[in-house]
Amino acid sequence: MKKRISVLLMLVMLLTSISGAFASGENFNATVNGTPGSYLKVNVNIDGKTMSGDVPAIVYGTTTMVPARFISEGIGGEVEWLQKTQEVVVRLKSKVVSVKLGSREAVVDGVKKYIPSDVSAPIAMNGRVMIPLRFVSENFGAEVKWDDKTKTATVKTDRVGTDITPGPVTPSQTQLKTVAKQTINGREAIVVRNSGAVEYTHMRLENPTRVVLDIKNSTLSEGEKTYALSTGVVEKVRTGNNSGVSRVVLDVKENIKLSSYDIQKSGNDLIIYTEGKQEVFYEVYQGDAHLGKFSTKDQAIVEAKKWADSVIVFGGTVVWKFADNVNNGGGSGKTIVIDPGHGGSDPGALSYSKKYREKDLALSVGLKLERELKARGYNVVMTRRTDIYPTLSERSQIANNANADGFISIHFNAAAPAATGLETFLYGAGTVSYKGATDLQFAKSIHAGLMGATPGSVNRGVKNGDFSVLRNTKGLAALVELGFITNPNDESRLVSDAYHELCAKGMANGVDNFFKK
Known part of the structure; x- marks a missing residue:
């Protein structure tokens, strides 16, 4: 097999410069996304070499962030900053990874992926674009480990860029590993994590409302299970398996009208977004007679405190009354x-x-x-x-x-x-x-x-x-x-x-x- 130029060596040039050094474990005062703050400086060690530069690697949240730089053509890779779209594009031969400032959307070889919610999106620090080391490195096939004692991120590039002929994967080798809730770009999502690429079908069922995914040639790593993963739309998630088909059921909350759902692939994972509106139920009486239970067609929740005394009249009889605590504040609905x-x-x-x-x-x-x-x-x-x-x-x-x-x-x-x-x-x-x-x-x-x-x-x-x-x-x-x-x-x-x-x-x-x- 022919080993290609290590993309992580390229990243070394991308992410560091030739001068300066910072002691890890110390704090670094910097302005991130327009706001000043203090951040932990860390070491980055690539294939046994500790990197240094005029701007340090830092921990932002729980993510090791490193500064992006242009690289020399002699490395065999290229890093480009696209000002118009605020993107950092990293290229190595046929491999391309691009990430965008402030966004969790990334593109790997033309396929849209999402930076996980527990990993920081690219940030602007002191005029530099900082990108997540692990996310970018692992998408080029590198191995990244963290030593909390020495505050060091260690990167091994043995497998980077190597021509590998994958062995055959039998259908039974695909496992549904787990189901999780994740917030991506401010949107709640249910993420189905799988051990390999999957084929699936989906459908919507009613009475009660639910979204169903059937994943072919799959087994359940955690067995049949009910996940207490509540979102604004989803009450819980259930999994089961029958004849090699893993079924994932998203139960929609009783008072929510499911308006749409969207399923996206991110590597081996399936990301499910749901949109819904809360239905408002009310019961109407005339005298002692129950005229029925009704619900709105669309979401219709009105702040009662806007009204001093609001009533709904049906057949000449008051059936609903809203009392308001009107106050002397300046709000008046602003x-x-x-x-x-x-x-x-x-x-x-x-x-x-x-x-x-x-x-x-x-x-x-x-x-x-x-x-x-x-x-x-x-x-x-x-x-x-x-x-x-x-x-x-x-x-x-x-x-x-x-x-x-x-x-x-x-x-x-x-x-x-x-x-x-x-x-x-x-x-x-x-x-x-x-x-x-x-x-x-x-x-x-x-x-x-x-x-x-x-x-x-x-x-x-x-x-x-x-x-x-x-x-x-x-x-x-x-x-x-x-x-x-x-x-x-x-x-x-x-x-x-x-x-x-x-x-x-x-x-x-x-x-x-x-x-x-």
Whole structure:
């Protein structure tokens, strides 16, 4: 067999430069996707050689990320940065792997694949594009191992680029290994993991509604099983096997109307997306007579608190009544989009003690702000309510699609240990207008609310910031930095639930004061 040029040697040139060195296990302060943070530096060892460069490999979330560079033609491989599509394309002879900045979609030899939800998508760090070492390397056939004690990613290229004639695979060798729930590009999916390539058929059955996949020439690694994998549409997943056919059944929730489903292949795995709408059931009576149980054809959930006293009348008789807790807040049905920063594979900044992650703190504050604003009569849309990572463009798109009256992105700061205080950002000159008021006034009102609710905090003011979520949101938008979790004196206060409550109330006060004007 003829061994081709090792693609991992190509990756060495791609991912490192000739100067500089960094000690592993130390932290590296960097700006990732527009947000400053502190990240663990790690070693990368390829075929026994420890690599060094002017930019270190880091751990981002749980992923070893390395900087992408052009490579010399003499290596036999090529790396190209496509500015228009924000893609890194790695080529070695007939093998091509491309990954896109901020996206979980990848293309391997013309076939679309998805970067797993527990692996970071490519990021921008200090002006460099950083790509996931394991994902790219393994798609070229390399073996990657991690030594947590020495903080070293070890790559072996023995099998890379080698001409291999695969032995025959009998149909019985294909196994359904497991079924899992995964979030891909912000969408919930059910993933059926298989040991090899599969052939399958699918169908939709009713009464009750379910999606059925039959995988040919397959066995069940875990035996017949019911998986408690609940999504917005799916209640649970069941597997069984009959005469060499593995059946996967996705049971749809009783109150959900399944509108569509989509099955995609990613390597040997099958990824199933489901879309549905919640049906609203109601019963109608006239006197003591039960006239029937009805459901909406489409999703129709209305915030009752918009109405002071709403009734449904059928045949002259009141059959449904909504009472409202009308309050004196400034909400009046206005829509506020709350964006808890980071999430999923993007942890954001790490606290001074390394115990706390920005993504968790931002979500804690965001959920409290959601509750506070809803109590004051606002419609609230969250860019995330769980530990997922919507891309920066998706966050702005959520706000634009909601025609939001206001957008608030929540973050915690990171810098040198002495840095302290709160600051609020807006984009540009502050000329976006809302009934005569501007986004500068919106940002100032939120900041004033924060400072009023957190006595003793250092006021770092309202500033201009070129953040993607602000730049691409059409309406009023502000980004808050609720303190420096890298400050050892501030950490315990900033991570506390009590402080998060204060921040939520302060921002809600600021929103209220702005919209009451």
